[in-house]
Amino acid sequence: MLLALAGCVEEPVQPLVFGAITWPGYEPAYLARDLGFLDERQIHLAEFTNSTEVVRAMRNGRLHVAGLTLDEVLSLREAVPDLQVFMVVDVSNGADVLMVRRGIDNLGQLRGKRIGVEKTALGAYFLTLILRAANLSPKDVQVVSLPLDEQVQAYRSGSLDAVVTFGLVRGELSRLGAVALFDSTKVPDKIVDTLVVRAEDAVQYREQLRILTEAWFRAMHIIQNEPARAYPLMAQRERVQAADIGETLRGLVLLDKRKNLQQLAGAPAPLLDTAKEIQGILKQAGLPVGSDDLSLMVNSSIVAEAGLD
Numbered sequence: 001m002l003l004a005l006a007g008c009v010e011e012p013v014q015p016l017v018f019g020a021i022t023w024p025g026y027e028p029a030y031l032a033r034d035l036g037f038l039d040e041r042q043i044h045l046a047e048f049t050n051s052t053e054v055v056r057a058m059r060n061g062r063l064h065v066a067g068l069t070l071d072e073v074l075s076l077r078e079a080v081p082d083l084q085v086f087m088v089v090d091v092s093n094g095a096d097v098l099m100v101r102r103g104i105d106n107l108g109q110l111r112g113k114r115i116g117v118e119k120t121a122l123g124a125y126f127l128t129l130i131l132r133a134a135n136l137s138p139k140d141v142q143v144v145s146l147p148l149d150e151q152v153q154a155y156r157s158g159s160l161d162a163v164v165t166f167g168l169v170r171g172e173l174s175r176l177g178a179v180a181l182f183d184s185t186k187v188p189d190k191i192v193d194t195l196v197v198r199a200e201d202a203v204q205y206r207e208q209l210r211i212l213t214e215a216w217f218r219a220m221h222i223i224q225n226e227p228a229r230a231y232p233l234m235a236q237r238e239r240v241q242a243a244d245i246g247e248t249l250r251g252l253v254l255l256d257k258r259k260n261l262q263q264l265a266g267a268p269a270p271l272l273d274t275a276k277e278i279q280g281i282l283k284q285a286g287l288p289v290g291s292d293d294l295s296l297m298v299n300s301s302i303v304a305e306a307g308l309d
Helices: 002-008 024-034 051-059 070-076 121-134 148-156 168-175 199-204 206-225 227-238 242-249 257-264 270-284 301-305
Strands: 016-021 043-048 065-069 083-092 096-100 114-117 142-145 162-166 179-183 192-198 252-254
Touching: 016 024, 016 051, 016 206, 024 043, 024 065, 024 083, 024 206, 024 227, 024 242, 024 252, 043 051, 043 206, 051 065, 051 070, 051 121, 065 070, 065 121, 070 083, 070 121, 070 192, 070 270, 083 199, 083 206, 083 257, 083 301, 096 121, 096 168, 114 121, 114 148, 121 162, 121 270, 148 162, 148 168, 162 168, 168 179, 168 242, 192 199, 199 206, 206 227, 206 252, 206 301, 227 242, 242 252, 257 270, 257 301
Parallel strands: 016 043, 016 065, 114 142, 114 162
Antiparallel strands: 065 192, 083 192, 083 252, 096 162, 096 179
């Protein structure tokens, strides 16, 4: 009888594991933890130094939820076909940038230059957009693959003429004398940060996903309305100045619950139009993409069920 009763005891649910790079757009999760909105016994937050590690962790099943750009999602679907976007985090509006040495005054002067770029779908995708604007091909430049956390040192050593980068690295390169030549304002709505989950995990971890989503929007509200409270905590975690956080956020459009539903709901969801356009660019650049059928890639129900407007 005791054995039978023991068999009826439910196994404790393992914590949902969330992972993303150090990036102000993904900070609502970590800020929510610091403010006590999240219980790490239910939701564990992992941290990564570059996007390659996040993609690898999601592919290998070490993460249930990941922060990825939409182009990275499309690329990862080749290995994880049931990947679902359940939140649109932000849209880059100047945060992604091409930094160059002084003396390079126009995109045409990139011909023959050494350009550092992270070996990710986002890096290759944004470089493709830059080269298109310059009327150049990848063969016209020297592409140097570098993780995000190695870009500053490579530039400082003199081994690069330009760097495709984003966020806080931009400020560090600027302090070394680099200048912005091209940014995501020139290609509006092309770089979108998202949160993704496998379809099976969206079912198994439904309650944790609801908790994460509600905590996310609560923290985002504080970031937008109480920066004096939020920025120092974010800056301490990212080991930068609070002013650097504000500078990066000015290059982003953060999406609340209402704006998320505008992108995720509907048949088809408006986000899919953006995804199809990006998928076409990735294909033309010879980059991997998953199935052409994107109809199951968006899951609006998690945000819709979140209790915080």
